[in-house]
Each structure stands twice: as structure tokens, then as C-alpha cells.
Amino acid sequence: MLTVNNQFPGPEIRVKQGDSVSVTVVNQGNYGVTIHWHGVRQPRNPWTDGPMNITQCPIPPNTSFIQNITFTTEEGTLWWHAHSDWSRATVHGAIIIEPAKGTLFGLPQNTPSHTIVLSSWYNGDVMEIGKIADTYTGQGSIDSDASTINGLIGHYKTCAPGHQESIYNISVTKDTTYLLHIVNAVMNQNMFLSIAHHNLTVVGMDGAAVKHINTNYIMISPGNTMDALLTANKDPSLYYVAATSFVNIGRSTGFDNSTATALLKYDGDYSEPAYPAFPHDTLPQYNDTQAATKFTTRLRGNVKQSVPQDFKVRYYITTTVTPNRCHNKSCEGADKIFTATFNNISFITHQISILQAYYENKRKDIFDPNFPTYPPFYFNFTMEDTVPAFLNAAPNGTRVIMVKHNDVVEIVLQGTSLGTEDHPIHLHGHSFFVIGRGHGNFDPDNDPMFYNLDDPPLLNTVTLPKRGWAAIRFQADNPVKDGDSDESKMLAPPHYMPPCSAE
Ligand SMILES: [Cu+2]
Known part of the structure; x- marks a missing residue:
């Protein structure tokens, strides 16, 4: 690998x-x-x-x-x-x-830390598995074989019968508080994580402070990161740390339902229990949407940046993942592949750098700067039944959202029944305020009245529920090609950029 x-x-x-x-x-x-x-x-x-x-x-x-x-x-x-x-x-x-x-998040000097990276494990070559998964075979996506904590599967899943998997140990000293740096690097699944008999206090998310959340479990989506305090205040022993999938209502594909475990291991002399305590009471079930929602609605920002109270431009963008006709050689013989769309447009990548095309004013050949500000067709996006069949054949294109430097942009992301699962959506070059989320279809007349413009979390990845919406707001302040000062002007590309085969 x-x-x-x-x-x-x-x-x-x-x-x-x-x-x-x-x-x-x-x-x-x-x-x-x-x-x-x-x-x-x-x-x-x-x-x-x-x-x-x-x-x-x-x-x-x-x-x-x-x-x-x-x-x-x-x-x-x-x-x-x-x-x-x-x-x-x-x-x-x-x-x-x-x-x-x-100090980090204003914590006491020399607060010790541990890093916990959640990853997916595949029995096989992920590049080959990825090619098969992208090809529409009628069976849906290909799930990982296990999840891991710091690369190890732990005791609640084996890759071969009778085989005892290795487990990661998190060493702690009684009455010490640790800062846990948690990364959800799994390919495709939201994760619940809980530690037997121990609480967590979330203090940061996606590289920014949040108002403290005391909790006995967290829900973390793919791409998100969290900083959480853990105080080792129980009897010295071994305690399981367990992570398992959260699968929202309406997911139409399979999922990896394995549980990854690590051990919280106290220093000192004690006889190790044959069966360490497991967080049975606090680790939510895979389908516990209420537990996931309860956690995410508690997320509040605690950052100095002011929240933009108004926006210059709003995009309303639907998402789908559907089998679509093949448009380039990457399908390798299959007539259909899974494609994701925004506003029913499936993005075509060229073997070229789009950024370079923008920088060199080649945009007319490479991309279309008029990404639509709203969906081409309106229907009941989140209804459970069938949807208009013509929506299954999305047009392809390299359509780009062009924004003015320093404009405040609001994007309302709308999940649809034409998806397979929740979609983590990430923005490069900016963090954004998550000012609203809801179930069903976004209502432009009423939903904005309930936006949180006081203390929304500042994130870089938001998970859009398949049958819901999320509203984000950010200032497009990353420097541009024609900025009028050095600070607002992007640098020229290094002369040693990797070569593009289409050039
Ligand atoms: Cu990124």
C-alpha cells in the first residue's frame, strides 16, 4: 500500500x-x-x-x-x-x-496531548477498489473492511477468523488532563467515538475554537477534526475507546459496521482486567440520528472573526450521486459510472490545472465561469419516492463559480433523494460559518429567520444530510490574480509545477 x-x-x-x-x-x-x-x-x-x-x-x-x-x-x-x-x-x-x-485554546501550559486518527482499512489495493467503486455495477459503493484507530483495528473486529488484531494504547496518568487531537480520515462515513466511563470536553473543531461541549460521545464527519479534553479521573485500569459508523436515515448503500477500538491505559500497578470496560452505554447505535443531531446542534463557534451579517450573493445548490453515462476513458469499459452533481452538473476534470488556466487567462478553453446560482429544475428534493427520470442523466461540464474578491458568499447546500448518503462538503482556501441546517427542503422565506449569526461554528467541512440542507457563509478574501496590493494579490506559480499531460 x-x-x-x-x-x-x-x-x-x-x-x-x-x-x-x-x-x-x-x-x-x-x-x-x-x-x-x-x-x-x-x-x-x-x-x-x-x-x-x-x-x-x-x-x-x-x-x-x-x-x-x-x-x-x-x-x-x-x-x-x-x-x-x-x-x-x-x-x-x-x-x-x-x-x-x-497556549493552545488557552489551556494550562504543558497540557499533554494524544493524537487519534480514524482511518478506513481495505483488504486489497485501494486504487483498484476505488476504480471498481466508481463504476456502476448496481451494487452500490464498496465499503471498507474495517475502521482503525491510529492504524490498528483493535479487539472488536478481525480480518481473519481466529486472528487477534493489534490494538493502540493511549497511555494516561491518573488525575491528568490530556488534549486529544482527533482526525476523521475515514473515506466515507460519519463516526461516533466514546471512551468507557470517561467524558470529553470538545474545545476546538477544524482548526478553530468552539464553545466547550461536555459530552460522553462525539460524532465526527469525514474530513472534520476535533480537539477535546480528557481527564483521567477513574480508577487506574484499562478502558476501551470505541469508534463506529453513524449512518443517517435514508442512506441507500451499505456501510462498514465494524467497531474500531483502542485502549486507554492508566500508569501504575494494578491487575489488568481480562475484559476492560466498553462504552456500551455511551457509544450511540449506528442509526441513532437523534444522538448525532443532538451533538451537532450543540456546536457553537468561539472565534474572534466577526460573522458576516449579510451576503452579497447566494447560491442554492442541490447535490446528487447517481449512475451516469460515461464521458471519458476513466470508465475503462463500463458504460455507467457513479457521478456526483451540483445543480445537476457533473464536473469534468481535465488533465490540466484549472488554477493555471485562470491565471493565464485561458478560461474560455478550459472552463465555463457561469455556474448556475440555483437548480435547473425544482421538485420536492427530499421526497422519498421516485424523482423525474430525466434528472438521472446529468449534463457534464467544467462550470466554475466566479466570485468577486472580498464578497460575502452564502451557499445553501440542498441534499436530495438522488443521493446515496450524507455528503461531507469542503471548501479550500477558506473556512466558513455554518449558519443553518435543517431537514427537508430549504425555505428561502422562513429558514433564514432562524440562522445563527451570533456564534456559528467556523468549519472547513460540513456534512450535508441526504434529506436536508446546510447554509454556509464566508468572505471570499483569499488573494486573487489582479489584487490591487501585494497582500491581496496571489503569487505567481513556482516554475517547477508538476507537468500536465494535456498541455
Ligand atoms: Cu481541504
């Missing part, structure tokens, strides 16, 4: 706010890859942000690419991952950012 420095998960990057970090990515694998710094806003320097065929072409095998990561106001936990095909499954790791002055 493809890993970074032979580690799964990959190495942790620890930095201070305001640092600039240079990473030389040497590709010793046998296919092209890119690496993305998830949640790092990369002001002025989108060139090494990483998404394949958006900001760069893949780094070819046996070559290297120097990537600069520019940290500004991010604080706490973020993560990095491959951003090409399915290689992210095994190529990822945590990023921990401490403030330049003071």
Missing part, C-alpha cells in the same frame, strides 16, 4: 501559527499523486494546495515537488491527505498548530 515514510497513518506535522513550512514530496509510488493540507487557507499561495487537476497536475512517479504550507490563524488540529483518486485512504496524517503566543 502507498504510505508516507512507511507509516499508516502518516507522520504528524507540528507547527506554530504563522509558520511557513516547506515539504518536499518524493513520489516513490507507481502512479501520480498530490498532497493537500486540509483546512490550511494558504493565502496568496494556492499553487501547492494539492487538489489534482484543480490547482496542479499529479506528481509523476520518481519525481518530487516542493510544497509550501502557509499557516495564518488556524489553531489546533487539521490534517493532510493525498488529493488524487483513492490514495487518500492510506496517505494522510495529522497537523497540529500551536499559537505563536500563549
